[in-house]
Amino acid sequence: MLSHIPEKAQEEVTGSSSRSYQGSKLFEDFKDLKELDVHSILCLYSLGTFPENTELEKRFVIYWWIGLGLLPRTSWEKAKMHGNTIYSGLKEKGFLESIHNGKQNQVINRCTINPTVHKWLLSPNVSNVIFSFDQSEHSSSPFFGEWFKERVHINLDKKYLNVPINKELRVVHLGSWRYTEVKADNNANETGPKKPMSIDHIEIENPDVLKKLSENTTYLSLRGISGIEEIPESIGKLENLIILDLRSCHNLIKLPQKPRSTLKKKLSHRTRFKKLIGWKLPKENSQESWFNKLMVLDISGCYLLDHMPKWISELCNLEVLKGFLVGNVGKKNESCWLGDLSKLKNLKKLSIRTTTDMSPEVFRDFNSLESLLKLTITWRKHKIADYSLPKNLEKLDIRCYPEENVSKLMNCAELTKLKKLYIRGGNLTDIPSHKNWKVEKLRLRFLKKLDSTDWEAVRGLFPNLNYVEYVGCHHRPNKFPNDGICWIKEKDEPSLSANDSEIPIIHEAF
Known part of the structure; x- marks a missing residue:
């Protein structure tokens, strides 16, 4: 995992940690520091680069650790898994502090470094061994020794x-x-x-x-x-x-535009002649x-x-693609269309935005993207044709949906792995649902046309619910708890089902 970091740097980190915190107040307050493995120590040290009291997004922290070579680079999923473990461990031991939402008091995917820990990371007894400081601007910019200083620019x-x-x-x-x-x-x-x-x-x-x-x-x-x-x-x-x-x-x-093969350019003006005389043409360098x-x-x-280049559909290692544009702009042979993404067999997370009316062919082959787990779609005010979504989705985030219901989603029964459903803005009047869905987390935001219903009926639609959030919706369910903002299922609270006799049934959106 640390193949990009010299052994000497690893030895300096582990050795200095035991020398630097002994006898200090940090050692008294954070006795778990000595229990951290070398990966967690290096990840913690790397965050000392940033100013005190800075809010850092979890996504950025994971990116940062991957870039430094502190997480495996063979797969985004593996890197994220290892990163989440280290991130959670540092929070549990108090080195990182979670940011909470003031209204819902929910932990958000942001953190700050514990101020005491941050001061310790910049203390001389640590920095003399681990960090080198750039004093040109009279400010401390810690990096892991000269090796890191030469290879990191932020x-x-x-x-x-x-x-x-x-x-x-x-x-x-x-x-x-x-x-x-x-x-x-x-x-x-x-x-x-x-x-x-x-x-x-x-x-x-x-x-x-x-x-x-x-x-x-x-x-x-x-x-x-x-x-x-x-x-x-x-x-x-x-x-x-x-x-x-x-x-x-x-x-x-x-x-950036992918250049055409130089071999193809050199041979193009002689191709017809060589074909006529039966010469075997050399293959183009497809491994460029x-x-x-x-x-x-x-x-x-x-x-x-205004369009996506064709080469996006050729990125065989791509696992996260955010901001993909779905539209009818650009030449068909030069633009990447939504259906072309079915070639990306490793794609796990995708966010797209639409710009024009959606014809049936726009979503053609999109549902064959079986590796996709998380999908965000931001719609515009335009017509929607029938469409199908990848069936292995675990999270679906719908934004600005222009119609009153999602009846044009043709394969709703196949989304049996859906656990998170987020809906933000738009004209929906009903909450999308299906008996095959296993939704555990439901977020509804700024749905001004959403019809009022009964809280027990909402829970009946989603028997596995453990979290529900209503923000900026004019009509919240009757008897919705916690001042109509969010609900968190208690550990001992029983689940409800639409089959329970005392629960009023509201129609499914499909």
Whole structure:
């Protein structure tokens, strides 16, 4: 797992940890520190890079650890599993503190470093061994010794970037890493981009510097950077790139274009002649390096993109794809369509947004994407044809649905593994449901046209429910507990079923 980290660095971490906390207040308050394994210690140390009291998204933390080589890079699912275990362990022992929602008092996927722990991470008795400090700006920027300093470049607080690029860089995080609070418009359909309440403004002085990244780069984040209109072709040729985060690059209008084979160009003007005389033409180089190892591609919030390039359907290792555009713009032979994603046999998580009327062929072959577990669809105000969804979905997030019901979903009975159902905005009047669904978590937000019903009837539709949330809905179920915000099932509370005689039945949406 730590193949990218020298043994000497690992020895320094484990050795210094025992020397540095002995006799300190931290040792008295956090006796579990000595029980951490080397992976957890390294992951904890790596978060000392960020300022005190910073809110960090869990997703970003996992990305960060993968980029540093602290988690396995063979699979996103494996990396996430290991990362979740370490993340949860650090929270349970008090090194990381969870962020709670004020109204529902629910743990959100964000955390801060315990202030005492953060001070200890920056203390001299630790930093002399583990960290080297960049004092050029009179601020502490800890990295794991010289090895990490040479291979990690993160923009902590710069608004205008003049990036020094060297061939040893593995992690290049130029964009925003802070958690950004967003406020939705909260109209009936919640269309359009969200309104950021606070966000870093970052500009890169010379975008051509991106062309100098070396093949050693594994993690590249340009999140939220202004002024980037296109991604250079050279990014696609980074043989070891695992994560590409382009989220909220609002000026981005063009993703990199995969070059045609040079062999094909050289032979094209002689192809007809060679065929006539019976020569055997050499095969094109189909193994040309192009995002060969990419596991995560995030292009959500890039609203100026008008089509998806064809090469997206060729990313055989892709497991997470966010911000995929579904529309009728672009040439059919050059654009990637939703049905083309059925070729991605490892894709586990997908978010898409639609821009035009949905014809039946748009969703053709989409339900054959059997590996997909999590799907988010953001609809626009347009007509919807009959469609089917991948049958192994465990989480379905529907946003801005334009119709009153989802009767055009043709294979609802096949979604037998669905455990999480989230609906945000739109015109739905009924809660989508089916007797074959096993929904445990239900979130309903800003559904202004949702009809009022009875709380027991809602629970009857979903016998396995353990969490329900109503936010911004004009009509909540009668007798809904906890002031009509959220309900959490008690451990000893019995489950309800629509078959129970005392429970009023409301019709299913299908």
